[in-house]
Amino acid sequence: MNNSAAIEVLGLKKSFGENHAVQGVSFNVNQGEIFSLLGPNGAGKTTTISMLSCLLRPNDGDANIMGHSISTDPMGVKSVLGVVPQDLALYEDLTARENLSFWGKMYGLRGSTLKTRVDEVLNVIGLRDRANERVGKYSGGMKRRVNIGVALLHKPKVIYMDEPTVGIDPQSRRNILDSVVLLKNEGMTVLYTTHYMEEAQELSDHIGIMDHGKLIAHGTHDELVKMVGQQTRIDLTLNGNADQVMAAWKETEGVSRVTSDEGLISVLVQDSNLTLPHLFEAATKHSARITSVNISEPNLEAVFLHLTGRALRD
Amino acid sequence: MKAFDIALKDMTRSFRSTFAVIFMFGVPLLVTGMFYFMFGNITDEGGFTLPKTQVVIANLDEGGPKFQVNPKNIPGGKEADSMGDLIVSILQSEDMADLIEITLVPSAETARTAVDNQESQVAIIIPTDFSHQFADVDGKAVIEFYQDPTLTLGPAIMRSILNRFMDGMSGVKIAVNFFVDEAEPEQLFLTGQVVDQYLEVSLAENDDPEVELLDVRNPVDGQKNDAAENQNLLLSIIGPIMGGMMVFYAYYTGTSTAQSILKEEEERTLPRLFTTPTSQATILTGKFLSVFMTVSVQIIVLLIAAHLIFGIEWGGFASVALMAIGIIVSASSFGVFVNSFLKDTKQGGVLFGGILTVTGMMGMIKIFAMNSAIANKMGDTISLLVPQGWAIRGLMQAMGGESFNNVALTVLVSFLWSAAFFAIGVWRFNRRYT
Ligand SMILES: Nc1ncnc2c1ncn2[C@@H]1O[C@H](COP(=O)(O)OP(=O)(O)O)[C@@H](O)[C@H]1O
Ligand SMILES: [Mg+2]
Numbered sequence: 001m002n003n004s005a006a007i008e009v010l011g012l013k014k015s016f017g018e019n020h021a022v023q024g025v026s027f028n029v030n031q032g033e034i035f036s037l038l039g040p041n042g043a044g045k046t047t048t049i050s051m052l053s054c055l056l057r058p059n060d061g062d063a064n065i066m067g068h069s070i071s072t073d074p075m076g077v078k079s080v081l082g083v084v085p086q087d088l089a090l091y092e093d094l095t096a097r098e099n100l101s102f103w104g105k106m107y108g109l110r111g112s113t114l115k116t117r118v119d120e121v122l123n124v125i126g127l128r129d130r131a132n133e134r135v136g137k138y139s140g141g142m143k144r145r146v147n148i149g150v151a152l153l154h155k156p157k158v159i160y161m162d163e164p165t166v167g168i169d170p171q172s173r174r175n176i177l178d179s180v181v182l183l184k185n186e187g188m189t190v191l192y193t194t195h196y197m198e199e200a201q202e203l204s205d206h207i208g209i210m211d212h213g214k215l216i217a218h219g220t221h222d223e224l225v226k227m228v229g230q231q232t233r234i235d236l237t238l239n240g241n242a243d244q245v246m247a248a249w250k251e252t253e254g255v256s257r258v259t260s261d262e263g264l265i266s267v268l269v270q271d272s273n274l275t276l277p278h279l280f281e282a283a284t285k286h287s288a289r290i291t292s293v294n295i296s297e298p299n300l301e302a303v304f305l306h307l308t309g310r311a312l313r314d
Numbered sequence: 315m316k317a318f319d320i321a322l323k324d325m326t327r328s329f330r331s332t333f334a335v336i337f338m339f340g341v342p343l344l345v346t347g348m349f350y351f352m353f354g355n356i357t358d359e360g361g362f363t364l365p366k367t368q369v370v371i372a373n374l375d376e377g378g379p380k381f382q383v384n385p386k387n388i389p390g391g392k393e394a395d396s397m398g399d400l401i402v403s404i405l406q407s408e409d410m411a412d413l414i415e416i417t418l419v420p421s422a423e424t425a426r427t428a429v430d431n432q433e434s435q436v437a438i439i440i441p442t443d444f445s446h447q448f449a450d451v452d453g454k455a456v457i458e459f460y461q462d463p464t465l466t467l468g469p470a471i472m473r474s475i476l477n478r479f480m481d482g483m484s485g486v487k488i489a490v491n492f493f494v495d496e497a498e499p500e501q502l503f504l505t506g507q508v509v510d511q512y513l514e515v516s517l518a519e520n521d522d523p524e525v526e527l528l529d530v531r532n533p534v535d536g537q538k539n540d541a542a543e544n545q546n547l548l549l550s551i552i553g554p555i556m557g558g559m560m561v562f563y564a565y566y567t568g569t570s571t572a573q574s575i576l577k578e579e580e581e582r583t584l585p586r587l588f589t590t591p592t593s594q595a596t597i598l599t600g601k602f603l604s605v606f607m608t609v610s611v612q613i614i615v616l617l618i619a620a621h622l623i624f625g626i627e628w629g630g631f632a633s634v635a636l637m638a639i640g641i642i643v644s645a646s647s648f649g650v651f652v653n654s655f656l657k658d659t660k661q662g663g664v665l666f667g668g669i670l671t672v673t674g675m676m677g678m679i680k681i682f683a684m685n686s687a688i689a690n691k692m693g694d695t696i697s698l699l700v701p702q703g704w705a706i707r708g709l710m711q712a713m714g715g716e717s718f719n720n721v722a723l724t725v726l727v728s729f730l731w732s733a734a735f736f737a738i739g740v741w742r743f744n745r746r747y748t
Binding site for chain 1: 316319320323326327330331581582583585586587588589590591592593
């Protein structure tokens with residue numbers, strides 16, 4: 001076993017009848033890093049998380065969480081694990097404090113330790129002031145935060161967060177993304193699933209891209225982008241002499257392709273910082289003005305498109 | 315310990331739900347309270363008694379064809395030699411003493427004055443030719459009923475008793491008329507025997523509520539104190555009603571609390587529980603414990619509340635304790651059992667409403683059929699086909715002061731039901747989540 005791997009996934013498979021939801025997924029997550037599983041709805045992210053939390057028994061394969069096998073030592077797995085389920089799993093008729101207190105007990109906390117931890121977590125999720133209100137009265141974002149708080153009580157070594165930002169306001173979303181980084185800084189290993197490319201890009205040390213039950217690529221953000229050889233695209237508009245300018249741009253160093261579509265010119269470059277000044281010079285030389293510029297860095301959206309031929313968000 | 319935490323959490327949730335609390339405590343007490351006010355009223359001391367009606371009777375009947383009625387057929391047991399005497403002795407009988415207090419006066423005028431002066435609530439005047447009219451085919455035997463118009467309950471009870479009596483007597487009248495027509499004059503003394511025979515048959519078959527009501531009254535301690543007897547009469551009516559309500563709603567609570575397993579599955583908190591380092595056995599034990607504890611609180615509160623509010627005596631402490639445990643265990647295991655067959659709470663709404671109502675009614679049939687001996691026998695058999703029936707049987711036995719052993723035997727049967735229900739329920743739930 002790899003000593004630095006907090007999560008080791010070994011060929012997990014799960015089918016629901018004819019639906020092969022997860023088809024042999026393997027990856028490692030190092031201790032103290034954030035690993036994102038990125039994929040559209042139905043990719044098999046939740047099914048994978050469920051197997052890794054010992055809720056679903058895999059048809060095949062195994063996984064070790066901090067060295068505990070999900071098939072032979074589920075109690076060991078559960079004791080090092082905090083799970084933030086995709087669906088809110090809270091008692092709406094109990095207050096936030098009562099919820100945290102109850103779940104803390106389920107994680108084996110008692111007495112003053114429990115009380116202290118509940119207060120600490122209430123601070124982390126920013127709900128200390130409203131801790132004694134029933135969860136049912138909370139907004140969607142506040143519920144999400146309690147949902148996360150429950151998984152933090154026992155200071156787990158590993159935490160799973162299954163699409164924790166779905167359907168909430170931008171402010172709660174920011175709060176949650178920030179707290180994920182805080183968890184990492186405290187040394188927790190985070191397995192994060194999302195279908196938002198930006199989240200995966202912002203948070204992750206490593207990203208696994210899932211589609212149709214398979215992990216189709218994984219690595220760092222840069223590795224993934226390089227792997228598919230994507231370049232930065234610069235979209236520009238000109239106020240005249242387009243043909244001459246485009247011809248000049250094609251000859252410019254660092255430019256690999258120039259295309260135009262109804263007045264919008266797209267230039268593919270290796271590095272926009274180096275090449276962009278040359279594009280302006282060439283335009284000036286031909287007495288044309290650049291009236292707009294838009295730079296698109298290579299991103300996971302493009303990677304996903306490249307790998308599957310489909311957009312990430314349908 | 316964790317199982318206990320789960321149970322406490324569930325109880326907090328249950329008792330926080332207004333809906334659940336109303337059905338747990340409110341409805342059974344309210345229904346019983348309704349019957350309470352139907353059958354009794356509050357005295358100044360705060361206790362409840364049936365009102366005793368003051369009745370003044372002027373029996374002017376001069377008799378008709380000579381007859382003698384066998385005293386054993388008259389509730390009071392006195393001999394009577396006119397129809398008027400017969401009525402008076404029935405009204406004066408011990409069984410009626412709970413309901414009415416009789417004063418005999420010599421004239422119709424005195425009787426009416428007693429009512430006018432509010433010394434009595436009802437005056438009954440039996441005319442001089444009452445027996446004659448009674449024996450005459452075309453005769454009209456009429457009793458004058460004179461009441462204080464401002465009163466309702468007392469005179470109504472009185473009127474109802476009298477009506478029942480007269481209804482019964484119209485059968486006698488036909489028999490007597492027939493006999494008088496057919497008989498030779500020297501055989502007329504036999505009229506008494508005809509009335510006698512008729513009374514023997516008709517009183518034995520009589521299942522009218524008033525008569526049964528009196529039969530049901532069964533003073534536990536044999537006291538002959540008036541107030542105590544009224545109290546006993548009232549309690550003999552509402553005790554079983556409260557008991558039936560309690561059993562019915564204990565089963566309701568058992569079923570709806572056990573349904574929290576399905577509810578938690580839908581709320582996703584059950585799967586989340588399974589991601590904590592808590593074994594499935596502990597989680598399910600916690601859920602079952604919560605059912606048991608919630609029903610326990612309900613039963614204990616209801617037993618005490620019914621005693622304090624209505625003065626219901628549930629029986630000896632050991633019997634009541636055992637009977638209560640029997641109800642709690644069987645209601646809880648029934649809940650676990652029924653829910654283990656449901657897919658989700660949506661199914662539960664329709665299904666367990668029906669199951670609970672049908673089995674609950676079957677179990678309580680005895681209480682509703684109290685007024686009729688035949689229905690009572692059948693009700694006994696039917697009710698024992700469902701666990702509620704055994705719970706109610708234990709309850710009635712404890713209330714009726716039967717021996718601890720008898721109660722224990724019934725509760726033992728309850729436990730057997732429970733063991734079977736619980737075993738099946740646990741097995742099914744365990745399999746469901748493995
Ligand atoms: N309990 C289940 N029973 C049957 N099919 C399921 C179940 N859970 C998930 N699936 C199916 O498995 C596939 C993967 O689902 P899921 O893991 O939830 O995807 P994601 O979380 O990436 O959106 C989907 O086709 C889904 O319909
Ligand atoms: Mg999902």
